[in-house]
Amino acid sequence: MWTVWYPVTAMGEVEKCICTMQKGTQMIKLKGKSKTLVRVYNLDEHRSCIRWRPSRKNVKAKITIDSIHKVCEGKNTEVFQHFSGSHFDPNCCLSIYHGIHMESLDLVTTNAEEAHIFSLTLCKWLRQTFSEADRNGSGKLSIREVLQLLHKLNVKLPRQKVMEMFKEAETNHNQGSLKFEDFYTLYKMISARQELQLIMLTFSHYKDHMDIYDLIGFLESEQKMVNVSREYCQMIVNHFEARPENQVQMVLGIDGKT
Template sequence: MDQASDKLINDGHRVGDFVDDTSANRKPTNVVALQEEINHQTSQKDRRDNHFPPERSESRESGITRRSSIMKDNRPRNRVKKTVSFTSMPSEKKITSVADCLAFMTRGTKLIKVRSNSRQYWRTFTLDTDRSAIRWTPTSKKPDLAKVSIASMKEILIGKRTEVFRNRDAADCAGECAFSVVYGDDYESLDLLASSPDEANIWVTGLMALMVSLNGSSVHNLNSNHLGYDERDAWLSECFQSVADVFDTDKTLSEDQVAALIADLCPTLPLSKIKQRIKEFQSTKVDEGLTSIDMNAFIEIYKELATRPEIYHLLIRYANKEYMTVDDLTTFLESEQGITNASREYAVDVIERFEPSAASRSNSHLHIEGLTRFLLSDECDIFDPVHRVVCQDMTQPLPHYFIASSHNT
């Protein structure tokens, strides 16, 4: 053993700095190997003290990269694209009218076509651009046969109400996603399953509106966002104009003014959500140089925020138009709300108390705002108002109540 090596081994302080306990306790039978280990660890410590990057390790060569080396590695990588999701982006317009439903149907939807022989097929269903028929692809039939015209439709059934659905296992499909189109002189049924209740509601609402329009009812002008003379738009225009008159603006309002107006008309909406939607809407108008909001933009923003699709679909389902009459509301109260012997007088009272538009109240019409306010009121609360006060017998001894109670109470 040479003098330098002997000094390295016998100098306890120096060896202890760079050699772990197992190395220090080993017999110095291989002095060369021990000195190489000391030199390697000394080199690593010097690099750390001088902030040098660590040497490339074998794990790096095997494809496992250190955290600090990710940005330094210029090799191409398959990175997952990160996206940010908002509650309502401008490109994801919510269904707020029959026109929105028809546009959705025209773009096409994948639905399951259910057959009586227990077979089912995914098919793409679309509404013709002239809105005269719905058709599906792919099909083994001729294109002219793989369709059902709107004129031949007799009824739209919601849920699993046909023989085809009743013969299937109840667990096969959710009733909220099922609907059937009854058509033809033989009353055949086209039984369909949507991927979600929302898609089923859109198709049911759109088909009902088309059938009513074809039969010459008051539902018309389906190309616009309203059906005929729209009392709802007239009411919103009056609300906007009244605020514009107060601030003496030139038919426009600022973002804060519009947010305050919408919050006043729809108190259940969080102000933060209203402001976020306004900013998203304004971001799409940057190229046009718009900094304020006009009446049409206000109506569009308000409808997207305040219209609840599930309530709107109920409205169309029972009224086949943009508002409920007294008879429509009476039917809704009996069928949907379970109010037995609902009278016309009660329906008129509901309209008078919950419909915000004076013009609609004078015509005994209940629009989506009035219906939403009614359904969210204490009058429709699932909680029994009788139980707001003590209504049980409280004269018994205390142990009686403990005995009669379950762990859930």
């Protein structure tokens, strides 16, 4: 879960910060003990990950929002200590801790306001969005409120799929509502699905499914497998694809990859 560092601000302010992040901000990335890289960092259109460019990693050049543990301003990490001789303003420095091993992405912005926008927004916007959607102040969201909120966040998923995910995320004894922690789980599920959709489009040449040859390309390129056979991919389709019509055509849809 994210660590909250700042007092609650108005929703309009957070939305303004999000728009700024989506436009992109040029920052210096610190790497190793002496290397610096100038990159443009932005929040993607689905608000599910931070991406940067230029990068040779392309699709992999990202940090998903649900993998972020906390964001800290200042020169707090070991990486920043290696650059102690540099005259970076501490107010322009921030570190994003992410992933299973709590890795830090250490960045230097051009001014303190940009650093504050990134740290404040990443820690706050989802909880504030939840609070605004919770109109009666119950601390829970119904399926109707969740659907309205996802529409506001420009999340495009079939209603039936959202309802399935809602049920999966719900821990409130089937009362038909999600607490913030449950909604956070739902949001992570949706973010993962959107990432899969991007992969699907990339490797299927913008189809809504992968055929056997698309799947071979995905496994060899992304999963680093070698000499993937048609028979192996057919086994994957038969095992994971839920739709009979897709099994007949020997293709894997988004639900088969989820």
